[in-house]
Amino acid sequence: MEYLGQIDEASYLSVLNAPVYRKIMRCFYREYEKMNxxxxxxxxxxxLKKDNEFENYTMEQLVLDLNALVKWKNLTPIQxxxxxxxxxxxxxxxxxxxxxxxxxxxxxxxxxxxxxxxESGNLSTxxxxxxxxxxNEAPEMKTATLKEVNEWWRLLQExxxxxxQNYQDYLRDFYSGKTEQLMKxxxxxxxxxxxIKYLTEFVQEIQRHSHRxxxxxxxxxSDIEEQILEKVIQSELDxxxxxxxxxxxxxxxxxxxxxxxxxxxxHWFIGSDQHECECKKVLKVTNDVIRSIxxxxxxxxxxxxxxxxRKDDYKKFLQLFLNCEDMNEAGxxxxxxxxxxxxxxxxxxxxxxxDSINSSIYEEEPCEFLLKPHTRNYREKKEKSGFRDxxxxxxxxxxxxxxxxxxxxxxxxxxxxxxxxxxxxxDELVTEEIRIVxxxxxxxxxxxSQKVGRTEYGQEYRLIRKKENCVLKCQDGNLIMPCxxxxxxxx
Numbered sequence: 398m399e400y401l402g403q404i405d406e407a408s409y410l411s412v413l414n415a416p417v418y419r420k421i422m423r424c425f426y427r428e429y430e431k432m433n434x435x436x437x438x439x440x441x442x443x444x445l446k447k448d449n450e451f452e453n454y455t456m457e458q459l460v461l462d463l464n465a466l467v468k469w470k471n472l473t474p475i476q477x478x479x480x481x482x483x484x485x486x487x488x489x490x491x492x493x494x495x496x497x498x499x500x501x502x503x504x505x506x507x508x509x510x511x512x513x514x515x516e517s518g519n520l521s522t523x524x525x526x527x528x529x530x531x532x533n534e535a536p537e538m539k540t541a542t543l544k545e546v547n548e549w550w551r552l553l554q555e556x557x558x559x560x561x562q563n564y565q566d567y568l569r570d571f572y573s574g575k576t577e578q579l580m581k582x583x584x585x586x587x588x589x590x591x592x593i594k595y596l597t598e599f600v601q602e603i604q605r606h607s608h609r610x611x612x613x614x615x616x617x618x619s620d621i622e623e624q625i626l627e628k629v630i631q632s633e634l635d636x637x638x639x640x641x642x643x644x645x646x647x648x649x650x651x652x653x654x655x656x657x658x659x660x661x662x663x664h665w666f667i668g669s670d671q672h673e674c675e676c677k678k679v680l681k682v683t684n685d686v687i688r689s690i691x692x693x694x695x696x697x698x699x700x701x702x703x704x705x706x707r708k709d710d711y712k713k714f715l716q717l718f719l720n721c722e723d724m725n726e727a728g729x730x731x732x733x734x735x736x737x738x739x740x741x742x743x744x745x746x747x748x749x750x751x752d753s754i755n756s757s758i759y760e761e762e763p764c765e766f767l768l769k770p771h772t773r774n775y776r777e778k779k780e781k782s783g784f785r786d787x788x789x790x791x792x793x794x795x796x797x798x799x800x801x802x803x804x805x806x807x808x809x810x811x812x813x814x815x816x817x818x819x820x821x822x823x824d825e826l827v828t829e830e831i832r833i834v835x836x837x838x839x840x841x842x843x844x845x846s847q848k849v850g851r852t853e854y855g856q857e858y859r860l861i862r863k864k865e866n867c868v869l870k871c872q873d874g875n876l877i878m879p880c881x882x883x884x885x886x887x888x
Contacts, residue, residue: 406499408469410507414462417454419507420445421462422471425496426504430565431675432682435475435493438463463494471500524560525606528553532610535617538625546625547632550655557662564599564679596687600680607676611666621659629655709757806854809834818883821867832871839881857886 409418424444428436442459445451466472474492496504531553538546633651668674714734721727747764749756769775808831812818820835827835841850842860849859863880 404499405469406471406497407503409466409471410503417462418466420448420451421459421466422496422500422504425472425494426501426508429496429501430561432565432678435495437491437493441494467494470497471503473497524556524563525602525610527556528560529606529610529613531556532613532617535613535621535625538628539620541628543628543632543635546628547636550629550632553662554658557658557665561665592690593687596683596690600683600687603676603680603683607666614663614666618663626655626659709759713757713759805830805834813885816885816887818885819880820869820878820882821880823869825870827869827871829871829873832869832876835869838883842883859884859886 409415409422412418421441424441425436428434428440428444438456438459441463442454442456445454445459463472467474472494473496474494476492531549534549538549541549630648630652633655634648664672665675668677717730717734718727721730745764745766750761769777808828812823812831818835838850838852838858839860842848842858847859848861849857851857861882861884863882865880866877867880869876869878
């Protein structure tokens with residue numbers, strides 16, 4: 398069925414104040430691409446202020462413009478009671494704003510129209526394999542023709558773009574109002590395992606492939622940024638771009654576009670001290686979705702258990718009464734079923750044969766449990782037995798302990814050089830046992846203001862801390878810690 402009526406969501410593109418509305422929606426869309434689905438008006442205001450054209454723009458104007466976009470169904474306001482700190486805040490109602498599905502597609506279309514001469518979408522892991530393959534071919538591009546380089550670059554960017562767009566579109570549905578209501582319905586419980594399995598497999602694949610791609614990127618990073626990207630720019634310049642040629646020199650625009658795309662791809666897999674890589678953000682969002690699905694399903698089951706039907710119980714009672722031989726036996730059964738007062742129920746830890754919430758307790762096999770009185774005078778009977786000579790066992794245990802202590806001391810002493818242990822200079826792998834000893838010494842010295850301590854071997858030491866951090870390589874992983882120095886007192 399065709400709908401040829403007016404599309405209110407597109408109103409902001411053609412009204413008198415369209416540039417302001419478009420800038421606001423573009424800010425929302427850029428944050429949406431970064432997985433920031435919900436924004437406060439303060440967040441939008443800070444983003445707008447980065448533009449010189451909005452230097453005199455006020456918060457009051459922003460509120461009016463946001464209300465207009467809400468009226469056109471481009472934005473959906475969600476009240477946030479957690480941001481209420483004063484009575485005035487409560488009266489003013491603090492909102493988070495999220496883009497509607499129409500608004501996302503409209504902005505995506507406007508971006509494609511603005512860059513129509515440039516390449517402009519399920520959770521498929523095939524794109525990871527294709528990206529990995531393309532990046533492995535990067536060294537070959539140094540000797541390839543411009544046409545081959547251009548084809549390699551376009552394939553790489555197309556796979557990366559589709560990877561981004563696919564996971565964004567898929568995960569976006571879990572943040573929509575309709576999906577949120579669906580996840581809280583009884584019907585969703587039947588399908589939850591399918592969603593969890595699908596998302597979990599995606600998490601496992603992205604963890605496996607992202608590490609390999611990161612390693613490939615770091616290996617070929619200098620060659621790509623110093624040589625190959627320049628060949629990519631030359632290959633793009635060989636292709637006539639009508640719009641760019643009309644406006645003059647095409648090289649600056651193409652160069653900006655190529656390096657911008659490469660930076661996005663690099664930061665997707667490689668993080669920095671200032672920014673976390675996008676790959677980890679995707680993992681966090683996906684894990685949040687999985688956690689939300691599990692929590693909603695558990696809540697639904699819990700609610701159902703609260704109102705569980707006694708139909709099966711009554712059926713069992715009817716069957717018992719039907720099997721009675723006479724009214725006398727039926728009367729005794731009735732007195733037993735309905736006449737017992739203050740009945741005691743016991744909750745056991747016996748595992749059930751079925752996890753179905755619809756299965757009755759009467760369908761399971763009976764179990765026997767030994768009940769013990771909880772009184773002060775009760776004592777369990779113990780079997781009388783004579784004393785056994787454990788001298789040899791104690792001697793073996795003592796010798797084993799002393800041998801282990803001597804071995805540990807020998808290993809620890811090897812790390813003391815010139816009466817110091819400098820953790821930043823330790824290159825070999827440290828065992829878990831020795832790492833625990835080091836951390837105990839550091840903790841002991843940190844517990845006093847003089848930063849001094851004494852080892853279990855009687856050595857006095859002083860703890861020195863430097864500003865920078867170091868990595869202590871251990872057999873069970875790397876420990877990032879301050880550059881501590883243990884300075885031992887000369888005996």
